[in-house]
């Protein structure tokens with residue numbers, strides 16, 4: 001057991017360590033050069049992205065190829081989060097009833113830029129913590145009878161699929177799946193698969209806009225139209241989309257959409273959203289209930305009434321939207337595509353089987369390649385522990401390579417060299 005003197009001295013050490021850490025991180029944030037001027041993008045694209053790399057606190061000798069799991073927040077986002085704490089934690093809000101607790105209010109200063117960024121109305125969007133939470137709200141919120149069907153793909157993430165599994169176990173709904181080809185050849189192939197699997201009991205089409213498994217960009221607009229034409233709800237898991245590709249949810253025309261901007265928009269961890277088309281809002285139940293849960297006048301805000309939550313996270317989200325707008329989503333998407341196409345081409349030259357669509361419209365910044373007999377977990381460990389290169393994949397032999405915009409060609413080439421080296425060492429070349 002700690003005696004008092006020991007406790008006080010260890011507490012003092014802890015405080016000193018946390019102050020040292022804080023000042024180091026603050027110092028690091030202060031040291032970062034200003035954002036490169038957007039005009040540099042027109043003059044010298046590579047130089048612009050090389051400058052942007054400096055906005056990330058990922059160490060210079062690390063290569064991060066896994067925005068597919070989560071993105072690293074750049075300095076403008078980190079600064080905004082700190083500013084958020086600095087401003088709100090003083091507890092000196094003008095209105096005595098105002099506290100920094102997202103979860104009881106509209107937070108339009110955060111919803112407005114987000115709604116503009118993803119192409120919908122403020123009243124159709126609820127700020128949540130991630131796509132898993134939003135997908136759970138969707139599955140829990142829609143009325144279905146035992147025997148009613150939800151149709152999804154065989155490439156859904158656990159955070160998309162399991163909310164429906166829960167509903168199936170609890171209420172007897174039925175989950176049906178279409179098997180996506182590896183790779184998906186074109187949009188018509190996907191549409192036919194879904195169309196053929198729809199039955200009179202199908203109530204919901206649920207699919208990832210970009211799948212976690214292969215990174216295929218599914219034809220969301222066409223699938224939503226197919227669902228609508230048959231009176232079926234369309235719910236899209238767009239975890240990867242904001243920040244990776246331009247997004248206009250209203251144009252897609254789906255009924256529900258979930259996302260995790262902490263992946264490709266590189267927003268604060270724990271910032272997600274749920275979109276519910278205005279005409280559908282009144283049909284969806286809240287999953288978490290507090291004041292306002294049944295107030296249909298507040299539209300989708302009802303779904304973000306989740307109790308006390310973390311407002312500075314939203315400062316970071318807003319900053320990540322501003323950064324993407326300042327650079328331009330068209331330029332970001334183009335960069336994503338260029339880097340991903342380069343890595344895909346190089347992996348194919350090395351004999352990898354592409355599970356990434358050959359149709360450029362059905363791929364963006366996630367490349368998925370099958371590389372038998374390379375054991376992916378051993379490769380993943382070796383890449384990280386020996387060379388500070390972070391990749392991910394799926395057993396036994398699939399690699400999933402994500403290409404965030406700040407990645408340099410030299411980074412990709414270093415990964416490729418190490419991939420060759422691994423194969424030689426393992427006698428697989």
Ligand SMILES: Cc1ncc(COP(=O)(O)O)c(C=O)c1O
Nearest residue numbers: 130131132157159208212239260
């Ligand atoms: C398609 C898809 N949906 C949902 C998720 C879960 O995301 P989160 O953990 O941010 O809820 C992921 C994560 O990789 C995903 O790829």
